[in-house]
Amino acid sequence: MKSFNTLLSEQIIQKKSHLCVGLDINPEGLGKTNANISDIIGQSYKVVDATIDLAVCYKPNLAFFERWGSEGYRWLENIISHIGKKSLIIADGKRGDIGNSSMQYAISIFNHFGFDAATINPYMGSDSIKPFIDNPEKGVFILCRTSNPSARELQDIKSDKQKVYEEVANLAVKLNNNNNIGLVVGATVPSEIRKIRNIAPKLPFLIPGIGAQGGDLEKSMKYGNDNGVAIINVSRGISFAGDMSSQAIRIAAHEYVTIMREIANE
Amino acid sequence: MKSFNTLLSEQIIQKKSHLCVGLDINPEGLGKTNANISDIIGQSYKVVDATIDLAVCYKPNLAFFERWGSEGYRWLENIISHIGKKSLIIADGKRGDIGNSSMQYAISIFNHFGFDAATINPYMGSDSIKPFIDNPEKGVFILCRTSNPSARELQDIKSDKQKVYEEVANLAVKLNNNNNIGLVVGATVPSEIRKIRNIAPKLPFLIPGIGAQGGDLEKSMKYGNDNGVAIINVSRGISFAGDMSSQAIRIAAHEYVTIMREIANE
Numbered sequence: 001m002k003s004f005n006t007l008l009s010e011q012i013i014q015k016k017s018h019l020c021v022g023l024d025i026n027p028e029g030l031g032k033t034n035a036n037i038s039d040i041i042g043q044s045y046k047v048v049d050a051t052i053d054l055a056v057c058y059k060p061n062l063a064f065f066e067r068w069g070s071e072g073y074r075w076l077e078n079i080i081s082h083i084g085k086k087s088l089i090i091a092d093g094k095r096g097d098i099g100n101s102s103m104q105y106a107i108s109i110f111n112h113f114g115f116d117a118a119t120i121n122p123y124m125g126s127d128s129i130k131p132f133i134d135n136p137e138k139g140v141f142i143l144c145r146t147s148n149p150s151a152r153e154l155q156d157i158k159s160d161k162q163k164v165y166e167e168v169a170n171l172a173v174k175l176n177n178n179n180n181i182g183l184v185v186g187a188t189v190p191s192e193i194r195k196i197r198n199i200a201p202k203l204p205f206l207i208p209g210i211g212a213q214g215g216d217l218e219k220s221m222k223y224g225n226d227n228g229v230a231i232i233n234v235s236r237g238i239s240f241a242g243d244m245s246s247q248a249i250r251i252a253a254h255e256y257v258t259i260m261r262e263i264a265n266e
Numbered sequence: 267m268k269s270f271n272t273l274l275s276e277q278i279i280q281k282k283s284h285l286c287v288g289l290d291i292n293p294e295g296l297g298k299t300n301a302n303i304s305d306i307i308g309q310s311y312k313v314v315d316a317t318i319d320l321a322v323c324y325k326p327n328l329a330f331f332e333r334w335g336s337e338g339y340r341w342l343e344n345i346i347s348h349i350g351k352k353s354l355i356i357a358d359g360k361r362g363d364i365g366n367s368s369m370q371y372a373i374s375i376f377n378h379f380g381f382d383a384a385t386i387n388p389y390m391g392s393d394s395i396k397p398f399i400d401n402p403e404k405g406v407f408i409l410c411r412t413s414n415p416s417a418r419e420l421q422d423i424k425s426d427k428q429k430v431y432e433e434v435a436n437l438a439v440k441l442n443n444n445n446n447i448g449l450v451v452g453a454t455v456p457s458e459i460r461k462i463r464n465i466a467p468k469l470p471f472l473i474p475g476i477g478a479q480g481g482d483l484e485k486s487m488k489y490g491n492d493n494g495v496a497i498i499n500v501s502r503g504i505s506f507a508g509d510m511s512s513q514a515i516r517i518a519a520h521e522y523v524t525i526m527r528e529i530a531n532e
Contacts, residue, residue, distance in 0.1 A: 026370060063363060063370035069343055069378045073336035096387065097329060097360055098414040098479075104292060104329035112335045121362065123389040123409060125416030143389060148364040150391030153437065157430055159423050164430060167423060213364075 003179035004117055004139030008204055009229055011056045011088055016266045017257045018221065020057040020090070020206065022235030023047065023079070024064050029240050037068050041075050047239050048083055050250040054257050055087050056231055057117075059206075062093035080113055088116045090206070094143060096121035096128040103131040110138045117141060119184055119206070122168050126175060136178040139204075144168045144196055147186025147209030165192075169199040182206055185224070187215025187232070193223040205230040211237030217256075221263040232260065269445035270383055270405030274470055275495055277322045277354055282532045283523045284487065286323040286356070286472065287313065288501030289345070290330050295506050303334050307341050313505050314349055316516040320523045321353050322497055323383075325472075328359035346379055354382040356472070360409060362387035362394045369397040376404045383407060385450055385472070388434050392441060402444040405470075410434045410462060413452025413475030431458075435465040448472055451490070453481025453498070459489040471496040477503030483522075487529040498526065 002010075012018060025043050027035035048058065060079065065072040083089055095105045095118065109118045109132075117139035120129055132140045145155055145165040155165040162170075172181050183200060185193050187209035197205075205224045209215030211234050224230025234256055242248030260266075268276075278284060291309050293301035314324065326345065331338040349355055357375045361384065362368060375384045375398075383405035386395055398406045411421055411431040421431040428436075438447050449466060451459050453475035462471075471490045475481035477500050490496025500522055508514030526532075 024367065061363070061367055061370075063361075063367045063374065066339075066374040067370045067378060069374070070336045070339035072374075073332075073339045077335055094361070094363055094387070094390075095329075097327070098412070101290065101327055101329045104327075104333045108329065108332040108335070108338075112333060121360070121387050121389050123387050123420055124360075124412050124414055125419035125421075127414055127416040146364070146390050148390055148393050150393040153391035154389055154430060154433060155391075157423060157425050157433060159425060164420060164423055167420060171419065 001137060003136040005179045005182065005204055007116070008056070008088060008139070008231070012229055012231070015053065015056055016261060017054055017056050018225070018231050018260045018264065019055050019253065019257050020059050020231040020233040021047065021051050021055040021238055021253065022092070022233045023058060023060040023239070024235040025239050026064055026067065029236060030244065037071055037075065043239065043244065044079055045082065046246050047249055048079065050246045051238065051253040052086050054253045057088040057090050058083055059090040059092045059233055061235070062091060077113065080115070090141065091115040091118040094119050094121045096124050098124065099127045099131060102128050106131045110135065119143065122171065126171060129175060133175065133178055133180055136180050139180040139182060141182040141184045141206040142168060142172050144172070144183040145185050145189065145192050147188045147213050147215060151186065166199060169196050172203060173200050176203065184208065187217070187220040188213060190216045190219035190223055193220060197223055197226060197228060201227045203228060206233060207231065208233040210234050217259060218263055221260055225264060267403060269402040271445045271448065271470055273382070274322070274354060274405070278495055278497070281320065281322055282527060283320055283322050284491070284497050284526045284530065285321050285519065285523050286325050286497040286499040287317050287321040287504055287519065288358070288499045289313065289324060289326040289505070290501040291505050292330055292333065295502060296510065303337055303341065309505065309510065310345055311348065312512050313515055314345065316512045317504065317519040318352050320519045323354040323356050324349055325356040325358045325499055327501070328357060343379065346381070356407065357381040357384040360385050360387045362390050364390065365393045365397060368394050372397045376401065385409065388437065392437060395441060399441065399444055399446055402446050405446040405448060407448040407450045407472040408434060408438050410438070410449040411451050411455065411458050413454045413479050413481060417452065432465060435462050438469060439466050442469065450474065453483070453486040454479060456482045456485035456489055459486060463489055463492060463494060467493045469494055472499060473497065474499040476500050483525060484529055487526055491530060
């Protein structure tokens with residue numbers, strides 16, 4: 001049985017890509033606030049079909065599915081089965097709760113929906129993380145240093161030893177007995193990617209913040225893939241590229257992958 | 267237009283109760299791991315019907331609904347409409363993401379499902395909270411000091427000024443311009459309820475950890491309701507009480523409310 005981190009590294013080598021395609025599709029993104037769920041669903045299938053050979057992972061952001069309630073979750077079930085085994089799939093829900101409740105989320109994400117990995121919020125500590133990491137084939141990316149403007153408010157609180165996000169990185173290393181733990185590290189502050197890589201060599205990084213949020217692709221690739229692997233998430237920059245046609249989506253995704261290959265000398 | 271915190275205080279006075287009934291129902295709790303979703307749904311309606319005049323709030327824990335995918339979300343839509351306006355309803359999902367994604371969660375929780383309030387994880391800072399607090403009628407309870415054993419790992423990290431959870435309480439006070447912000451404060455460490463009450467007078471507290479987790483009901487009521495209001499969550503202690511019949515559920519809920527009334531002299 002291969003661990004999630006091994007499966008991820010193999011996908012990166014096989015596809016010569018570090019691209020994670022975020023599925024965050026909403027009416028506002030499509031430029032029509034009166035769009036209904038079938039327009040949105042159509043766009044999501046278009047994105048998947050145009051990028052399936054380029055994407056190491058898809059990362060549906062659960063918020064964009066939950067917006068539509070049970071119908072949105074039906075869409076999520078269907079698109080996961082459409083992607084199948086052709087790519088890894090990460091549930092981006094940033095979940096975390098007391099042990100008994102985290103266990104229900106793990107059953108939902110891994111057993112019911114069949115995701116390969118999940119993003120996890122560490123605020124409640126290790127017992128909120130453990131139910132997600134029992135099965136080595138299923139992975140987590142723990143929020144460490146996020147890409148949003150107010151990330152620093154709590155993540156940069158510093159004890160006499162270190163900052164909260166560094167403590168999270170240490171905790172992740174300590175918990176990684178099954179080789180299935182990674183970290184979410186925003187592209188918006190590249191120097192911190194390097195700092196976290198020093199604390200957590202080998203752990204895969206999921207790096208959001210490229211595109212709409214203005215993160216640095218070159219430094220994210222360099223620091224993230226030094227002594228470990230990194231996947232770079234792009235959501236709006238692909239899903240809503242150009243005129244939003246299949247062709248525009250594919251061109252955008254291909255451009256990202258080409259730049260990544262150049263930086264990585266692949 | 268009344269703010270959420272005002273609506274909550276009025277419910278507490280009107281029902282002479284501080285009881286929040288958590289809906290965390292799973293096959294394991296029912297004692298039969300082969301239970302299917304219809305057994306679970308049946309139990310949830312039984313709980314609501316037996317406690318509707320005693321519960322100030324219901325708090326469906328979203329994990330227990332997501333476990334069943336789109337069918338679970340259909341159940342959630344239906345039980346919310348069954349409760350209607352007879353009680354306030356809190357979405358216990360501990361959500362939080364970058365602003366654009368938190369906005370989708372807010373649309374899901376408040377507009378699609380029609381919840382009155384939501385629990386929120388503060389790890390990503392204020393821009394992840396703001397989309398939930400624009401509408402004064404809808405409220406949030408921000409995780410501050412949680413009730414689980416590993417809560418201390420990050421929440422107790424201390425800068426030269428204060429601990430992370432104290433920083434969260436300060437942030438909540440600062441953001442509370444619409445009188446719709448509260449805090450989640452676990453019952454398991456009563457001295458900290460008092461400490462947080464000093465930082466955040468007036469903010470309502472949602473106190474979990476009574477029952478299965480061993481929290482202190484008397485101190486939680488006393489410290490929580492001093493200079494503000496507190497609601498006390500009980501999940502398993504009511505949903506799975508005795509032989510799990512409507513009668514056993516009602517007796518358990520009534521017992522909790524009676525003790526709360528005695529402590530509060532109501």
